[in-house]
Each structure stands twice: as C-alpha cells, then as structure tokens.
Amino acid sequence: MTIAHNTRAALAKHQLAPKKRFGQNFLVHTSTAESIVRAGGVTADDIIIEVGVGLGALTRPIARAARQVFGLEIDSGIIRYHQEEHDLPENVTLMHQDILKADFQNLADLAQGPIKIMANLPYSISNPFLFTLIENQEKMAWATIMLQKEVADRLTAQPGTKQYGVPTVLLGACATVKRLLTLKPGEFHPRPKIDSVVVRIDFNRQADRLKALPSYDHLLFHRVVRGAFSQRRKTLLNTLSSAKIIPGAADQENIPIKKLTEAAIRRAGIAPTARAEDLNLEEFIQLSLAFSE
Known part of the structure; x- marks a missing residue:
C-alpha cells in the first residue's frame, strides 16, 4: 500500500523537494514502515525518539505502537509542512533539532530513562551519528536505524575482512548489532543508488563487563x-x-x-x-x- 498522501504531491503542495544536503530519501510504502516498527520491537510503554521525521511515513506507525514520540527534524521546511497540515498523531511532539548537536541528557529526560531511537538516517550522517551514539552509550537503551548497506556491513563485519574497522570494534565494545530488514531503492523517494538495511543496536551488553x-x-x-x-x-x-x-x-x-x-x-x-x-x-x-x- 502506498502512503495515503502521494509523496510527490505533498512535497509540491508545500514547494518542498528532497534536499541533497540533508540526504533526504522518504519512505513511500506504509507496509514497509509498519514492518520496520514491528521488527524494531517498539512496545506500548515506549517513549521513542525519532530521528528524521520526513513526511511522517515512519512516525505514524511508531505513534500507533508507542506511548509517545518525540520527532527530531533538521529541515525547517518539513517542520512548516507538518505545522500547516496538522497531520501527525496527538502523541507526537515535533522538534526542530539536529541530532548531531542534540543534548542527550535532554533526550534521556524526554524519554524518562534510557533513550530508544528509531531513525531513517541520511546516508551522509551515518558514521557521525553512530559515533554520537557510542559517545552517549550510557544514556542509550537501543536504536533501530536504517543505514546504507555498506555501513551496516561494517557494523556486523568479522575480523580479517575489508569491512571490519573502527565502527565495528567501538560499537562492539558497548552494544550488540542485529540486522533486521533489507530495503530496496524502490522503497524510497528519491531512489537511492544502493540497498538500505535496518539494524537494531542494543547497548550496554559489553559495557558493564568492561567497566569491571x-x-x-x-x-x-x-x-x-x-x-x-x-x-x-x-x-x-x-x-x-x-x-x-x-x-x-x-x-x-x-x-x-x-x-x-x-x-x-x-x-x-x-x-x-x-x-x-x-x-x-x-x-x-x-x-x-x-x-x-
């Protein structure tokens, strides 16, 4: 099923276009968004921090599954779009925020505990975002995120392979990573050139042992x-x-x-x-x- 309002029409109505500098690729199938939320393990008691609200394709199924959603969006045009359309569920709070500059203690306060993140990440910030999570590992519970396939490959790589590197080891020291879904380019507008992978990162599996x-x-x-x-x-x-x-x-x-x-x-x-x-x-x-x- 295609998302209720046509993505291109919605963008055109508000004189918006996917911005290269933000690496925007919008999900265009409701069933895919619902599959991501189910695979991500969102429960009715969860307060979710969503990174990259876009047109709300992922936000709505998250809001149906969770208690509350705080949606972080860097694009002021997208913020304006939702303010004019009033199209997001009542349990969604929209925030104009760059996740790479966010105060994670503030996010933890909003989450009322360890932070749970859902994100359709711009490819351009994948690595900085992952390192931001690592730096704030003690405030994190888990993150279910969409990444370009090559980044997901690095996170789950084995020693002796070319994909194995700094992110593999640093994330492995504070979390476990599980691949959930592979998404083809046709799931997005505009279409990226490569596949995307949804991963779930669960924090503090290794961290307590290391601290000891x-x-x-x-x-x-x-x-x-x-x-x-x-x-x-x-x-x-x-x-x-x-x-x-x-x-x-x-x-x-x-x-x-x-x-x-x-x-x-x-x-x-x-x-x-x-x-x-x-x-x-x-x-x-x-x-x-x-x-x-």
Missing part, C-alpha cells in the same frame, strides 16, 4: 582502536607508535616510543607484526589494558 576490568580506560580504548586502524595495511607496531598511545611517553625521553609500544603490544599477547584488521574485540580490549599498565 581494573584498568579499563574508555578513552584509551578508543585511542588504541583508532590508532590501530589509522593505516590499515601497516603493522600495529607502526600504527600505534605513530599514534603515540603510551601514557606519559613524553616523560620517558631515554626510551624510544617504538620500543615502549612494542613492549605494550607483547604484554597483550599480540605479535607486533599483526594488523588491526586481524584483531578481534577481546584482543583490542587486552591491547588497551596493556597500554594502561
């Missing part, structure tokens, strides 16, 4: 992972030496940084000649612990 480790340092872990992947084809010894991960290395002028780095890598039980893409999550954790000693 005596010398685990969240920021150091991030530095180690980013440093290790900074030059994918180079060895850990080279990448981590260049990244100058060793705490207090500046005070150890008589010991070459490369030697300190090699010692830390060996303490983790990892060969200095290994590459970042060869390490699994547990090995990255051990590596960051070794650098904290």
Whole structure:
C-alpha cells in the first residue's frame, strides 16, 4: 500500500523537494514502515525518539505502537509542512533539532530513562551519528536505524575482512548489532543508488563487563582502536607508535616510543607484526589494558 498522501504531491503542495544536503530519501510504502516498527520491537510503554521525521511515513506507525514520540527534524521546511497540515498523531511532539548537536541528557529526560531511537538516517550522517551514539552509550537503551548497506556491513563485519574497522570494534565494545530488514531503492523517494538495511543496536551488553576490568580506560580504548586502524595495511607496531598511545611517553625521553609500544603490544599477547584488521574485540580490549599498565 502506498502512503495515503502521494509523496510527490505533498512535497509540491508545500514547494518542498528532497534536499541533497540533508540526504533526504522518504519512505513511500506504509507496509514497509509498519514492518520496520514491528521488527524494531517498539512496545506500548515506549517513549521513542525519532530521528528524521520526513513526511511522517515512519512516525505514524511508531505513534500507533508507542506511548509517545518525540520527532527530531533538521529541515525547517518539513517542520512548516507538518505545522500547516496538522497531520501527525496527538502523541507526537515535533522538534526542530539536529541530532548531531542534540543534548542527550535532554533526550534521556524526554524519554524518562534510557533513550530508544528509531531513525531513517541520511546516508551522509551515518558514521557521525553512530559515533554520537557510542559517545552517549550510557544514556542509550537501543536504536533501530536504517543505514546504507555498506555501513551496516561494517557494523556486523568479522575480523580479517575489508569491512571490519573502527565502527565495528567501538560499537562492539558497548552494544550488540542485529540486522533486521533489507530495503530496496524502490522503497524510497528519491531512489537511492544502493540497498538500505535496518539494524537494531542494543547497548550496554559489553559495557558493564568492561567497566569491571581494573584498568579499563574508555578513552584509551578508543585511542588504541583508532590508532590501530589509522593505516590499515601497516603493522600495529607502526600504527600505534605513530599514534603515540603510551601514557606519559613524553616523560620517558631515554626510551624510544617504538620500543615502549612494542613492549605494550607483547604484554597483550599480540605479535607486533599483526594488523588491526586481524584483531578481534577481546584482543583490542587486552591491547588497551596493556597500554594502561
């Protein structure tokens, strides 16, 4: 079933058009939106933060399933459209907000607890958005989001593959990721050039375990992972030496940084000649612990 009001007609009526700078691709099938909400696990008690309201294709089925929806939308034209049409359910509050600049404590207050997000993300902000979630992991419950297939592939990649990288490891340290649905370009207007994938990210599966480790340092872990992947084809010894991960290395002028780095890598039980893409999550954790000693 096509969404009740024709997407093109609705846009034309309000002199709107999908904006490239916002990466707008509007869902055009009600059945698809309903499938996303069902697969996403929205319940009647949930207060949902929706990112990217668009014309409301996803907002309406979320509102039917949830107790309340706070819809964040960056496009002032879309905000005006809904204000003029009065077309959103009563349990939806529309907010003119850029999610990348949002105060997550404020979102948690609105959600009355850990944040639950539903989002049809612009492709252009996928990575910044994911890193924003990671930075605010302690305030998150879960996020069900649409991503371009290549980003979803990176989130669920295995060590030793070209898709495996910084997002895989950092998200894996604080959450579990499950692929729910694959959406073809015809599900959107305008049509993107590639498939999209709906994923659900559940937070705090790994985080509590990591916090219990005596010398685990969240920021150091991030530095180690980013440093290790900074030059994918180079060895850990080279990448981590260049990244100058060793705490207090500046005070150890008589010991070459490369030697300190090699010692830390060996303490983790990892060969200095290994590459970042060869390490699994547990090995990255051990590596960051070794650098904290």
